[in-house]
Amino acid sequence: MAALRSRAAIMLDTMGLAVAVAVMLSARPSLATNEVQLPEGLSYDFHAGSCADLEFMVRIAVENAIESDASMVAGLLQITYHDCFPQGCDGSILLTGEGSEQKMPQNAGLRQIALQLIESIRDTVHRACGPTVSCTDITNLATRLALMHSGVRGYLVPLGRYDRRGPATEEQVGILPGPDDSIEAIAQKFYQRGKFDLLDVVALSGAHTIGRASCDSFKNRKGENAEFVARLRRNCSSPLPMPQDLDIQTPHTFDNKYYENLLAHKGVLNSDMALVHHSYTIQMVREFARNEDWFLTKFSEAMQKMAHLEGEPHTLGEIRHNCFKINGNNGDTAQGFTSSA
Numbered sequence: 530m531a532a533l534r535s536r537a538a539i540m541l542d543t544m545g546l547a548v549a550v551a552v553m554l555s556a557r558p559s560l561a562t563n564e565v566q567l568p569e570g571l572s573y574d575f576h577a578g579s580c581a582d583l584e585f586m587v588r589i590a591v592e593n594a595i596e597s598d599a600s601m602v603a604g605l606l607q608i609t610y611h612d613c614f615p616q617g618c619d620g621s622i623l624l625t626g627e628g629s630e631q632k633m634p635q636n637a638g639l640r641q642i643a644l645q646l647i648e649s650i651r652d653t654v655h656r657a658c659g660p661t662v663s664c665t666d667i668t669n670l671a672t673r674l675a676l677m678h679s680g681v682r683g684y685l686v687p688l689g690r691y692d693r694r695g696p697a698t699e700e701q702v703g704i705l706p707g708p709d710d711s712i713e714a715i716a717q718k719f720y721q722r723g724k725f726d727l728l729d730v731v732a733l734s735g736a737h738t739i740g741r742a743s744c745d746s747f748k749n750r751k752g753e754n755a756e757f758v759a760r761l762r763r764n765c766s767s768p769l770p771m772p773q774d775l776d777i778q779t780p781h782t783f784d785n786k787y788y789e790n791l792l793a794h795k796g797v798l799n800s801d802m803a804l805v806h807h808s809y810t811i812q813m814v815r816e817f818a819r820n821e822d823w824f825l826t827k828f829s830e831a832m833q834k835m836a837h838l839e840g841e842p843h844t845l846g847e848i849r850h851n852c853f854k855i856n857g858n859n860g861d862t863a864q865g866f867t868s869s870a
Contacts, residue, residue: 565724565837568687575689576666580658587670590650592678599781602675603740604643609672610736610835611636612665614722615701619693619840620665623647623852630696635705638743647671648852655850664852665690669836676832679739679783681825684833691846694855708746712803712810722838729831731804731813735824738787739780741772742797752802754794761797773797783825788818 567573576583594601611630612622622630623644630636631644647668654662669686677683704722706715712730719725744765750758764773774780775797776787787796791814796802804810817824840846847856 565685565834568690568837568839571687571689573685573688575687576658576662579661580654582657583654583662584670584674586653586657587650587667588674590646590653591671591674594646595675595678598642600640600740601643601646602679602783603736604640605646605668605672605675606736607740608639608643608647609668610733611639611702611705612668613835613838613840615697615704616693617838617840618665618669618690618836619846620663620668620690620849620852621693621696623664623668623692624696624855625853628696630702633699633702635702635707638741638746644853651849651852660848660850663690663692663846663848665692665840667852673832673836676783676829681783681832682829684829684836686833686836691841692849692852692855693841693846706800708742708798708800709749710800710803712807715800715803724834724838725831727810728813728827729834731810731817732824732827732831733835734801734804735785735787735817735828737775737796737798737801738783738785740775741780742775743772744770747773747797747799750797750799752794752796752799757795775801785817785821785824788814788824792818 591601591605608622609618612618612620615630622636622639625631631639647664650667650671651662651664654667666686666688669690670688673684673686704718706718710718715730716727719727719730747761748765750761752758761773764770776782777790777795777797778786787801790796791801791805794802794805796804804814817827850856
């Protein structure tokens with residue numbers, strides 16, 4: 530752990546030059562395709578022959594869902610992040626029953642309506658193409674298409690993944706950054722996953738330009754803007770407190786207002802405000818607040834790295850017949866897991 534902490538510190542201390550170079554980039558750089566390695570056995574058009582209309586089916590379902598509920602974008606994004614970050618993209622977050630990741634504190638805020646959308650898409654796709662597409666692929670495609678619908682640039686998603694036959698452990702899920710983490714702690718966790726640099730950390734934090742947080746997530750909120758902190762506490766003092774928008778300006782629009790909020794000390798979580806308490810990360814926050822186009826590009830590049838995190842090997846995984854449960858010998862629920870449908 531000491532070695533990891535020191536490496537995270539190095540990651541922070543060596544970013545000054547990188548930021549200076551980054552802010553001079555064109556406002557419209559192209560997405561890099563050579564900075565990520567395609568996992569073995571996967572391709573970007575894996576299902577072209579077996580399920581040619583896959584992306585069309587997913588897009589229609591996602592767009593209809595967003596039209597009915599704009600928060601669906603944040604719901605899908607959170608599911609993908611909480612699935613891929615702990616142990617690679619493998620659909621394990623979808624499993625219900627004993628040991629489910631959904632019961633762990635880090636995943637308490639997952640939106641059930643978004644989980645149900647993934648299973649609904651799986652049913653549509655399997656009826657059209659047979660059980661050839663995993664719940665993992667469907668989840669990653671649905672999230673990418675939801676983000677693109679919201680104005681985020683497209684990014685490459687490896688396809689052909691299998692679903693894991695069990696949930697991640699509490700230790701693995703525990704690597705997810707928490708709402709009160711310092712920037713040093715967050716950087717350490719991203720360093721452990723590889724691929725990511727500090728600019729990715731700040732860009733991915735921009736996911737909080739949509740979505741909400743429960744009062745438990747910011748009950749320890751502290752900061753320079755005493756009036757804003759007091760307002761958060763007042764909103765949580767009612768008998769039935771409502772979830773708090775993470776972006777107090779445009780909570781349903783994927784834009785850069787989140788970073789403007791941070792500079793005004795109006796970030797909802799302590800981990801949000803941690804970004805302005807370090808001399809390097811605050812430079813990135815300021816640049817993202819000035820240049821929305823650059824933020825959207827860097828967010829897409831970071832999501833592309835997330836989508837490439839290693840998942841379940843083909844030899845160990847399966848294509849689930851129901852996203853909420855592993856397959857039994859006859860396609861039914863295996864012992865220890867039950868469907869929430």
